Amino acid sequence: MGMGNVRKYSALIAVLAIVAMVVTGCGSTATTGGTSAGKTVTVTIGIGAPLTDGAVALGKGMVRGTNLAVKQANATKEIKDLGIVLQTVEGDDKGDPTTGGNVATQFVSNPSLVGVMGTLNSGVTRVAVKIYKQGNIVQVSPANTAVDLTQMGNENYFRVCTVDSVQGPFAADYAFKDAGKKAAFVVDDSTVYGVGLADEWAKQFEKDGGKVTGREKTGDKDTDFKALVTKIKSTNPDLVYYGGIYNSGALLSKQVKEGGLAVPVMSGDGSFDPEWIKLAGAEAAEGDMASNVGLPIDLMPKGQDFMAAYTAEFPGEVPAAYDAYSYDAANVIIKAIIVAAKDLGADKVTSTEGKKAIIAAVGKTNFEGVTGKVTFDSKGDTLNKTITVYAVKSGKWVPVSK
Amino acid sequence: MNFTLSYLLEQTINGITLGGLYALVALGYTMVYGILLMINFAHSELFMAGGYVGLGVLKLLADPAIAKGGLSFLAPMQAFFNSGTAGFVALIAVTFLISAIVVGLMGVFIERFAYRPLRHAPRLAPLISAIGVSIFLQNAALLWISSKQLPYSRADGTSFVPAKTAFTVFGVSVSTMQIMIIVTSLLLLAFLDTFVSKTRIGKAMRATSQDREAAGLMGVNINSVIALAFFIGPALGAVAGVFNGMYYGSVKFNMGFIPGIKSFTAAVIGGIGNLRGAMLGGFLLGIIESLASGFISNAYRDVIAFIVLILVLVFRPGGLLGEAVAEKV
Amino acid sequence: MATDMTRSRSVKRPAVPPRKLALWIVLALALIIVPVTLQAAAGLGFLVRILVIVGIWVLLALGLNIVVGYAGLLDLGYIAFYAMGGYAGMLVGQAVSGRLGGATFWVVLIPAALAGTLTGLVLGFPVLKLRGDYLAIVTLGFGEIVRICLNNDLLGLSNGATGLPRGVEQVVPPWPANWLADNVRFPTPIGEFAFGTNLFWYFVVLMLIIGAIVMIRRLDNSRLGRAWVAMRENEVAAAACGINIRTQKLWAFALGAMSGGIAGVTFAYVQQFISPESFTFMESVFVVCVVVLGGMGSIPGVIVGALLIRGVPDLIQGLMVAGVIQLSGDATSMITGYRFLVFGLLMVIMMAVRPQGIIPSKRRALELHPEDDRTLAEEDMQLWDTSHRDISPDDV
Incomplete structure (x- = not known):
């Protein structure tokens, strides 16, 4: 063997050694990291959300909301008396169905995991929910708005947010009747969420008597809307509706105004985020509208408490669109865990029997959450169908609908 | 919708602006390909890096929030850069210069450590290495800068370049940004063309791209020529990256991906390895996309762009300005 | 074709040495025992599911390996065939599942393979005259065209971004998955x-992989396989020897596409x-990475490549998410975040250390390439005086 080969092989071995070290390094911390103090039972709630790709700001907000709920629950006497320690584990689905499917399988494999708070993307849920169903894991989504998700006979699936067919028409009614908009150009981001919302919105807007001056598709990672803006401008609308999330939508808003078209952009819950204003710039965002599910946090009976706890736990963070929903969704699961633990005993919670009991208990959920009263119909949809339309005023989202 | 002449003109101007950006990025692909016969997959990430470096420089030089946030020594400098036309021109010039140099050096560094060891390796090895660099840079930006999309503006939301309409002719509005992009890209392209065709170093580059070994035997320092190509390409890419941020309003760690594919397409349409081809391809692709979006459908703009690519290559296999390569026996 | 096969079979093979035989038996047992x-x-x-996904990628990469590894054509839009197979299979399957029930999947393998092959031919016919990187960009464009058209529901069949099956339709699991479960x-x-669904799919994918490997090994020794080698070595010389370059390339493209469709x-x-989001350009790039990193033209290489590229990142996250190893939230986020950064770095290092791939193809190693002058120089060094060792081959 020549010198060159020796060098090559030693480098190869070095690479393999690094990989091995990473893996064993994980293993060694595992032995020290495992908590099994006394007779407490560790019960895990999974968080399925996009954390490194896709709508990361929303995904991280979901993690914060869930962690807050779990932390508060762990501090209650009820949980302590039951001998339960709750913990969360993050599963990064990147907003991609295949990755989401893998995450779901991993969650199901986790012996202490009984419920999943997630996902953000309806497409991910389509794959994941079947896997959870097989594993008797309850899934409570704070954000899936695709209408048909609850129509597929998955008794383990629930959501605390309302759907496109409620949100879209509400926002369209507001635009036509309250804001007095008569001609709208409708754009979507080619995702399940964006297309669904834009379709529902446009349908209602036309039914109300408004005119849809044009319909176009963009990509969810697009940043260049210059040609589109020129096209929108040529149809003379007095409103642009965007079905999609904030990161592209805000740039559309900015470019619409830069293109010399002084009309607001309206969007849905995925755009109801402070990032929208930051990205578009306060000046361009002024007057833009977004619908969101439920009432504004500070108008909710429990909203003040939530905000106080939230800012204490995560200083400097502002809740994104789904933080409060994730908080409620996590509480749905936590309350069901408590019910199951009381019925069967804490050590049975993570058994198949316990998991089934949790699914049954979630179906009977009834409590006053941050986003409103949390109860589900027989298919798993929330009965809370309140929608609020917000508009940007002086650089802030302000509720404008009644 | 009424398709008027002014509508056509406005879409064409949108297209030329976009095309200018494509052309600047395409040059980086074509230069590297011309000399090393490799697709520098990481080039799109250097474009992204340009956007980030540019934003950083702009914030340091002209965002009062940075000065107030502890770096108060910047305040007098910021006062100059934020005042009047002279300050604005200086701000833009300094930003482009620094971004181009920093990203150019990144390019040289990447070539030295990721590609040079592979110069004699099988042909696809550098491609994979480049994909590795690309994944690394994207994740580095994601982890070490931000996973969020960052606005290309001051902390208070005001843009560094006011997005005003510069003038309106026949109902066509043209913005300051568009003029800046079109003029700068044309100037840089003309400069590069002269540099490569007239200067000694330019000749060495052309010689190297024709036959690396023969050029080496003739006394051309191959390594310096390659390093230079890896400086100029990314530097131009960085300029495009800064423009991209200013024009569209944001930077994100994965922003390079789509413009990267498009610019590479532009380089191939023009005839890869051919500098003028890359420029022609860039402008052509930009205009085609813009018109496709304006007159057919925004949803199918990429489809139309790629169909044009396939048609060009089926009928002119070497690209528009490229020569059909004689097969070596 | 058929005659080629018989001819290759008639070539007398040396008997398998007992040590090698033992190794094969151990491997076969491991393939069954480990997932069980x-x-x-x-x-x-969850590791079984990761194995299933890795297995699908092995299948994909074996197909691309025919195109890139054997025929030497760089295809950056290979995922289009994968998409066509998936959509065709799903559409036909949903139309006939009422009648066929559990047999649906087994039946739709055929239309899916056909859809892949046809797409390969349709694309291959006009563009295969292009060389090298021109072919790469055209295939890239084609891959994007397919994805965008699926996403925009061009023909009203793909159900746009939502994907298939439509609405409340259910996909019938193939027989005997439910019975086993x-x-x-x-x-x-x-x-x-x-006997969960994942384990069932593991064995299905394993069978498909074995089928593909058998087919590829047959091809490799057939007239077609030898023609590909000749073509890869020197297209002009191959043509001069009477090989119809276009036909051979089309064969490679179509066969690779068929595997992608399945x-x-x-x-x-x-x-x-x-849904269309599974068929982005980045996926095409990853398949190319699997083939090149593993070792072009090498079947074991492709398998190792798929395990590393598709398996390891999921494995790392999976171990934490499934609670096998328990780390603090910060450590979990850090490892989840950094795994791709390290992955990119490893790709660069890997190529610098071993550009021919992890398990290079033996046959390719025998071929001469103009770019192999470094290897030749190294061989010269070994033959030369040992005292000159400290001169690095780079200086030659």
């Missing part, structure tokens, strides 16, 4: 073994769902 054990072990079941379960010392429909049925 994982399935039974509490908390490790219901009837094969028994306690073991490490946990209860249940992988696609398998993927669609494993997920019971298919």
Whole structure:
């Protein structure tokens, strides 16, 4: 063997050694990291959300909301008396169905995991929910708005947010009747969420008597809307509706105004985020509208408490669109865990029997959450169908609908 | 919708602006390909890096929030850069210069450590290495800068370049940004063309791209020529990256991906390895996309762009300005 | 074709040495025992799914390996065939599942393979005259065209971004997945073994992979395989020897596309769902990485490549998410975040250390390439005086 080969092989071995070290390094911390103090039972709630790709700001907000709920629950006497320690584990689905499917399988494999708070993307849920169903894991989504998700006979699936067919028409009614908009150009981001919302919105807007001056598709990672803006401008609308999330939508808003078209952009819950204003710039965002599910946090009976706890736990963070929903969704699961633990005993919670009991208990959920009263119909949809339309005023989202 | 002449003109101007950006990025692909016969997959990430470096420089030089946030020594400098036309021109010039140099050096560094060891390796090895660099840079930006999309503006939301309409002719509005992009890209392209065709170093580059070994035997320092190509390409890419941020309003760690594919397409349409081809391809692709979006459908703009690519290559296999390569026996 | 096959069979093969035979038996047993054990072990079941996804990628990469590794054509839009297979299989499957029930998946393998092959031919016919990187960009464009058209529901068949199956339609799992899941379960010392869907799919994918490998090995020794080698070595010389370059390339493209189509429909049925976001350009790039990193033209190389590229990142996250290893939230976020950064770096290092891939093809190693002058120089060095060792080959 020549010198060159020796060098090559030693480098190869070095690479393999690094990989091995990473893996064993994980293993060694595992032995020290495992908590099994006394007779407490560790019960895990999974968080399925996009954390490194896709709508990361929303995904991280979901993690914060869930962690807050779990932390508060762990501090209650009820949980302590039951001998339960709750913990969360993050599963990064990147907003991609295949990755989401893998995450779901991993969650199901986790012996202490009984419920999943997630996902953000309806497409991910389509794959994941079947896997959870097989594993008797309850899934409570704070954000899936695709209408048909609850129509597929998955008794383990629930959501605390309302759907496109409620949100879209509400926002369209507001635009036509309250804001007095008569001609709208409708754009979507080619995702399940964006297309669904834009379709529902446009349908209602036309039914109300408004005119849809044009319909176009963009990509969810697009940043260049210059040609589109020129096209929108040529149809003379007095409103642009965007079905999609904030990161592209805000740039559309900015470019619409830069293109010399002084009309607001309206969007849905995925755009109801402070990032929208930051990205578009306060000046361009002024007057833009977004619908969101439920009432504004500070108008909710429990909203003040939530905000106080939230800012204490995560200083400097502002809740994104789904933080409060994730908080409620996590509480749905936590309350069901408590019910199951009381019925069967804490050590049975993570058994198949316990998991089934949790699914049954979630179906009977009834409590006053941050986003409103949390109860589900027989298919798993929330009965809370309140929608609020917000508009940007002086650089802030302000509720404008009644 | 009424398709008027002014509508056509406005879409064409949108297209030329976009095309200018494509052309600047395409040059980086074509230069590297011309000399090393490799697709520098990481080039799109250097474009992204340009956007980030540019934003950083702009914030340091002209965002009062940075000065107030502890770096108060910047305040007098910021006062100059934020005042009047002279300050604005200086701000833009300094930003482009620094971004181009920093990203150019990144390019040289990447070539030295990721590609040079592979110069004699099988042909696809550098491609994979480049994909590795690309994944690394994207994740580095994601982890070490931000996973969020960052606005290309001051902390208070005001843009560094006011997005005003510069003038309106026949109902066509043209913005300051568009003029800046079109003029700068044309100037840089003309400069590069002269540099490569007239200067000694330019000749060495052309010689190297024709036959690396023969050029080496003739006394051309191959390594310096390659390093230079890896400086100029990314530097131009960085300029495009800064423009991209200013024009569209944001930077994100994965922003390079789509413009990267498009610019590479532009380089191939023009005839890869051919500098003028890359420029022609860039402008052509930009205009085609813009018109496709304006007159057919925004949803199918990429489809139309790629169909044009396939048609060009089926009928002119070497690209528009490229020569059909004689097969070596 | 048929005559070529018989001819290659008639070539007398040397008897398999006992040590090699033992190795094969061990490997075969491991392929069965390991996933079964994982399935039974509490908390490790997710690894079986990772194996299924890796297996689908092996299938994909084996197909691309025909195109890139054997025929030397760089295809950056290979995922289009995967998509076509998946969609065709799903569409036909949903139309006939009412009548066929559990047999649906097994039947739609055929239309899926056909869809892949046809797409390969349709694309290949006009563009295969292009050389090298021009072909790469055209295939890239084609891949994007397919994805965008699926996403925009061009023909009204793909259901746009939402994907298939439509609305409340269900995908019928293939026979005998349900029977196995219901009837094969028994306690073991490490946990209860249940023949879950993932394990079922593992064996389906394993069978498909073995089928593909057998086919490829046959091809490799056939007239077609030798023609590909000649073509890859020197196209002009090959043409001069009477090889019809265009036909050979089309064969490679079509066969590679067929494998992609089969992988696609398998993927669609494993997920019971298919949508355009699974077929982005980055996926095409990853398949190329699997082939090149593993070793072009090498079957074991492709398998190792798929395990590393598709398996390891999921494995790292999976171990934490499934609670096998427990780390603090910060450590989890850090490892989840950094795994791709390290992955990119490893790709660069790997290529610098071993550009021919992890397990290079023996046949390719025998070929001469103009770019192999470094290898030749190294061989010269070894033959030359040993005292000159400290001169590095770079200086030659």
